[in-house]
Amino acid sequence: xxDADIQLRLSRLNLDTAFTVASGEVLALLGPNGSxxxxxxxxxxxxxxxxxxxxxxxxxVLDDPAQRVKIPPEQRPIxxxxxxxxxxxxLSAIENVAFGLRAKGIDKxxxxxxxxxxxxxLGLDGLAEAKPGSMSGGQQQRVAMARALVTDPKLLLLDEPxxxxxxxxxxxxxxxxxxxxxxxxxxNVLVTHDLLDxxxxxxxxxxIENGGIVQTGTPAEVTARPRSRYVADLVGVNLLRxxxxxxxxxxxxxxxLIGAEPATGPVLVVIAPAGVSVSRQRPEGREQNTxxxxxxAVDLMGDRVRVRMDGxxxxxxxxxxAAVDELKLDHGGELWASVDPAAxxxxxx
Amino acid sequence: MGxxxxxxxxxxxxxxxxxxxxxxxxxxxxxxxxVCAAVVALLLAxxxxxxxxxxxxxxxxxxxxxxxLVVFAATSLTDAFNKIGAQFEKANPGVTVKFNYxxxxxxxxxxxxxAPADVFASAAPxxxxxxxxxxxxxxxxxxxxxxxxxxxxxxGNPKHIESVKDLADDKIKVAVCAPEVxxxxxxxxxxxxxxxxxxxxxxxxxxxGVVTKVTLGEVDAGIVYVTDVKENEAKxxxxxxxxDQNAITDYPIVQIKHAPNATxxxxxxxxxxxxxxxxxxxxxxxxxxx
Amino acid sequence: xxxxxxxxxxxxxxxxxxxALFFVFPLIGLLTGAPWGRMTSVITSKxxxxxxGLSIVASLASTVIALLFGxxxxxxxxxxxxxxxxxxxxxxxxxxxxxxxxxxxALLLAYGRRGFIGExxxxxxxxxxxxxxxxxxxxxxxxxxxxxxITVESGLRSMNRRLEDAARSLGAKRWTVFRRVTLPxxxxxxxxxxxxxxxxxxxxxxxxxxxxxxxxxxxxxxxLAIYISQSSGRLDEAIALSLVLVVVSLVVMIFRxxxxxxx
Numbered sequence: 061x062x063d064a065d066i067q068l069r070l071s072r073l074n075l076d077t078a079f080t081v082a083s084g085e086v087l088a089l090l091g092p093n094g095s096x097x098x099x100x101x102x103x104x105x106x107x108x109x110x111x112x113x114x115x116x117x118x119x120x121v122l123d124d125p126a127q128r129v130k131i132p133p134e135q136r137p138i139x140x141x142x143x144x145x146x147x148x149x150x151l152s153a154i155e156n157v158a159f160g161l162r163a164k165g166i167d168k169x170x171x172x173x174x175x176x177x178x179x180x181x182l183g184l185d186g187l188a189e190a191k192p193g194s195m196s197g198g199q200q201q202r203v204a205m206a207r208a209l210v211t212d213p214k215l216l217l218l219d220e221p222x223x224x225x226x227x228x229x230x231x232x233x234x235x236x237x238x239x240x241x242x243x244x245x246x247x248n249v250l251v252t253h254d255l256l257d258x259x260x261x262x263x264x265x266x267x268i269e270n271g272g273i274v275q276t277g278t279p280a281e282v283t284a285r286p287r288s289r290y291v292a293d294l295v296g297v298n299l300l301r302x303x304x305x306x307x308x309x310x311x312x313x314x315x316x317l318i319g320a321e322p323a324t325g326p327v328l329v330v331i332a333p334a335g336v337s338v339s340r341q342r343p344e345g346r347e348q349n350t351x352x353x354x355x356x357a358v359d360l361m362g363d364r365v366r367v368r369m370d371g372x373x374x375x376x377x378x379x380x381x382a383a384v385d386e387l388k389l390d391h392g393g394e395l396w397a398s399v400d401p402a403a404x405x406x407x408x409x
Numbered sequence: 410m411g412x413x414x415x416x417x418x419x420x421x422x423x424x425x426x427x428x429x430x431x432x433x434x435x436x437x438x439x440x441x442x443x444v445c446a447a448v449v450a451l452l453l454a455x456x457x458x459x460x461x462x463x464x465x466x467x468x469x470x471x472x473x474x475x476x477x478l479v480v481f482a483a484t485s486l487t488d489a490f491n492k493i494g495a496q497f498e499k500a501n502p503g504v505t506v507k508f509n510y511x512x513x514x515x516x517x518x519x520x521x522x523x524a525p526a527d528v529f530a531s532a533a534p535x536x537x538x539x540x541x542x543x544x545x546x547x548x549x550x551x552x553x554x555x556x557x558x559x560x561x562x563x564x565g566n567p568k569h570i571e572s573v574k575d576l577a578d579d580k581i582k583v584a585v586c587a588p589e590v591x592x593x594x595x596x597x598x599x600x601x602x603x604x605x606x607x608x609x610x611x612x613x614x615x616x617x618g619v620v621t622k623v624t625l626g627e628v629d630a631g632i633v634y635v636t637d638v639k640e641n642e643a644k645x646x647x648x649x650x651x652x653d654q655n656a657i658t659d660y661p662i663v664q665i666k667h668a669p670n671a672t673x674x675x676x677x678x679x680x681x682x683x684x685x686x687x688x689x690x691x692x693x694x695x696x697x698x699x
Numbered sequence: 700x701x702x703x704x705x706x707x708x709x710x711x712x713x714x715x716x717x718x719a720l721f722f723v724f725p726l727i728g729l730l731t732g733a734p735w736g737r738m739t740s741v742i743t744s745k746x747x748x749x750x751x752g753l754s755i756v757a758s759l760a761s762t763v764i765a766l767l768f769g770x771x772x773x774x775x776x777x778x779x780x781x782x783x784x785x786x787x788x789x790x791x792x793x794x795x796x797x798x799x800x801x802x803x804x805a806l807l808l809a810y811g812r813r814g815f816i817g818e819x820x821x822x823x824x825x826x827x828x829x830x831x832x833x834x835x836x837x838x839x840x841x842x843x844x845x846x847x848x849i850t851v852e853s854g855l856r857s858m859n860r861r862l863e864d865a866a867r868s869l870g871a872k873r874w875t876v877f878r879r880v881t882l883p884x885x886x887x888x889x890x891x892x893x894x895x896x897x898x899x900x901x902x903x904x905x906x907x908x909x910x911x912x913x914x915x916x917x918x919x920x921x922x923l924a925i926y927i928s929q930s931s932g933r934l935d936e937a938i939a940l941s942l943v944l945v946v947v948s949l950v951v952m953i954f955r956x957x958x959x960x961x962x
Contacts, residue, residue, distance in 0.1 A: 105868050107864055107867075107868070132867075133864075133867045133868050134867050134868075134869075134870045134871055134872050134873075135870070138868070139868070139869070140865075140868045142861075142865060144861075146859075146861055146862055146864070146865035148862060148865075148866075148880060149862075149884075150883045150884060159866065159869050159871070159879070160869035160870050160871075163866070163869055163870040163871035163872070163875055164870055207869070211869065211870065441710065444714065512930060514930050514931040514932060515930035515931075517932060518929060518930055518931070518932050518934065521932070539932050582830070584912070587913065587927055587931075589927065589930070589931030589932075590931070609914065610829075610830035610912060610914060610917075611829075611830055611912025611913055611914050611918070612912075612913050612914055612915070612919075613912070613913065614908070614913065614926070614927065614930060622912070625807060625811060625813060626811070626812055626813035627807060627811050627812050627813070627829050627830075
């Protein structure tokens with residue numbers, strides 16, 4: 061089990077995060093670029109000095125600046141799978157995989173045997189003597205995975221494992237990774253900016269923004285109730301903040317909505333785009349939940365079109381593709397948004 | 410929401426970037442010009458260095474020397490010939506004398522390889538012989554001065570060296586010229602006459618190298634010419650070699666065959682052999698020819 | 700790898716051909732001027748064998764010194780953080796631009812018998828560098844080591860250091876990281892640097908003759924022997940010895956690729 065409390069002072073970022081991961085569990089670290097997720101991994105590996113906090117793995121203190129304890133990276137039972145794999149270009153695939161075992165002092169034959177076994181498990185038969193330069197992206201990724209797994213680490217760290225793959229390879233590898241993680245007895249931390257990875261692979265999620273944790277929970281919890289614009293954007297819903305008095309919602313940025321469920325106090329307001337309709341003129345007979353704005357973006361999402369409107373508040377609505385032509389949406393201009401109260405979800409922040 | 414596209418994005422942006430076509434001919438032409446310029450410059454430099462020898466050596470029928478005169482002379486003649494050269498230029502306005510000082514064997518080799526010298530002054534007949542044997546001399550060489558050896562030691566003679574025999578001591582570091590060089594051959598003769606075996610620590614390629622090693626204090630003593638000791642009075646001391654151990658070298662001088670400036674060459678040699686030249690040589694410690 | 704052949708460019712080909720011939724012609728000159736009849740006797744004479752032996756021993760020793768001292772220096776220049784790094788780099792590469800004779804004089808003033816380092820050394824231990832084989836090695840190291848430092852520093856800079864992080868994260872101790880990751884990755888520049896250094900040491904003349912002097916069998920290396928032969932009119936002997944040096948150098952240069960693991 062990993063108990064991590066990480067405080068770092070870097071030139072571009074101050075990081076302050078704390079989380080735990082049980083053995084066999086997969087914690088997904090989600091966040092935008094520059095939020096500090098890869099930095100968290102490097103701190104866990106021991107490649108960065110902690111400014112404060114403590115890292116304890118299975119009862120052993122790996123890092124405690126206050127007590128001046130720091131176990132160097134090579135002595136930590138941790139494996140890190142790098143975003144750009146960092147396979148040794150001058151070694152063959154099996155030598156790459158066996159590297160960690162040989163570094164521990166395991167003799168060449170035993171190391172090769174174990175490496176071979178792990179490679180077979182990941183579908184890398186026949187590639188033992190190939191050099192990384194001659195392999196496809198998907199193969200390189202699996203070699204990097206094998207290299208990280210073969211040492212039976214107590215903590216497995218995966219830094220954007222699927223980021224460098226194309227869409228079709230990604231699906232296959234994601235499936236493989238899920239199997240591998242399911243069998244893993246280590247604590248696993250997966251860093252990603254792709255919500256799908258986090259949802260598909262993670263048992264729990266932690267959302268990091270600007271060096272701090274903004275939300276934790278199971279993937280279902282987080283996506284159902286996003287607590288930050290970042291997650292809301294990823295999930296594809298509108299997220300607003302405001303104060304509720306009954307069903308009246310006073311929005312922080314200005315404007316007012318009438319919801320369906322009563323509430324009191326500060327709230328997060330989530331509206332699915334499908335519940336927002338748009339028109340060129342003010343809709344007849346609607347007084348509430350209707351306001352004007354300027355079109356700022358039009359996006360094709362599958363078979364629906366999302367329309368973003370700047371106004372008080374700004375909102376994203378959804379229309380059928382035919383509406384783009386009818387309403388001449390690609391010409392920009394003024395628009396009216398209208399929200400069905402039933403589409404509004406409210407919960408405490 | 411994923412990154413939204415602007416409404417304009419729906420319009421086709423068929424503005425394919427049109428690059429202005431490069432002019433390949435223009436680029437190659439520039440390179441070609443640079444290359445040609447470099448080659449021409451190289452050729453000009455080569456031509457001018459040889460032509461300055463020939464064109465300025467235009468000897469007028471009246472026999473008055475003019476132009477540039479190139480004299481190859483042994484290192485030991487440096488100071489004396491520099492003074493003679495200055496006097497000669499004063500006496501013959503219109504003549505510029507250029508000297509190349511080096512070990513006589515080196516100079517002889519250069520001359521045989523076709524170096525553009527007008528006059529050769531050697532520190533020993535042996536090196537002159539290689540020039541005459543190769544047919545590069547015009548006329549017979551004449552002995553214009555003589556020199557003899559002396560032991561050069563550090564200023565004040567800190568190691569108290571008194572004779573050639575002292576040089577055989579293993580604790581004394583001695584430098585001489587290489588045997589192929591006149592001052593080296595001279596040193597061998599001196600050692601033979603004195604009946605001693607001396608193991609030098611270095612065989613220099615010309616006598617200047619020996620002087621440097623002594624004045625820098627790298628060696629305790631060196632065999633050089635008496636003229637070198639006189640020249641370096643401020644930086645080093647000398648120990649005389651008695652006549653029965655010493656040897657005398659003759660210095661021959663000759664005009665080079667096909668000399669670019671034959672007129673000036675003849676005049677220079679006459680000057681050296683004449684009273685003015687001889688006075689300068691004696692003042693530097695050289696001995697007059699027999 | 701790019702399979703496309705370069706389209707034939709006549710200007711490029713012409714310039715390249717001229718450059719190649721520029722180097723080949725002097726070699727042809729050496730071959731035609733050599734005294735083929737007397738080659739064996741000239742090459743196997745005592746003075747020639749002495750000179751060759753001295754050259755090989757001294758150049759190899761200088762290369763080893765360059766490796767031992769030059770590698771740490773290159774490492775520090777590539778990875779160290781300290782003030783005045785540019786000055787240090789400039790100073791260590793100074794011998795590359797100085798005329799070798801200047802280097803020799805400077806060495807005398809520092810390590811000669813009256814040099815500010817050499818004098819106390821001589822007085823304390825009786826060790827004096829000029830006129831000894833050690834002096835030759837010092838002179839050759841002085842001019843050749845900068846080539847090693849420059850080449851290896853460049854190799855260290857261009858390697859991906861994150862691969863070392865990866866190795867550490869896999870549990871490798873620092874020495875293992877160096878041995879199994881860093882060294883193999885910089886091997887080409889290490890090998891190239893070594894060969895370049897050795898070649899420069901082998902051909903060294905000006906600093907050697909000024910600092911170590913010229914004595915057959917003791918300090919007269921091949922370049923010195925060739926110069927003496929040439930300057931005393933024994934030109935064919937000089938050519939014969941030159942060809943020996945050329946052959947030795949060519950052999951190493953041709954195998955350089957193999958050693959460095961190049962294409």
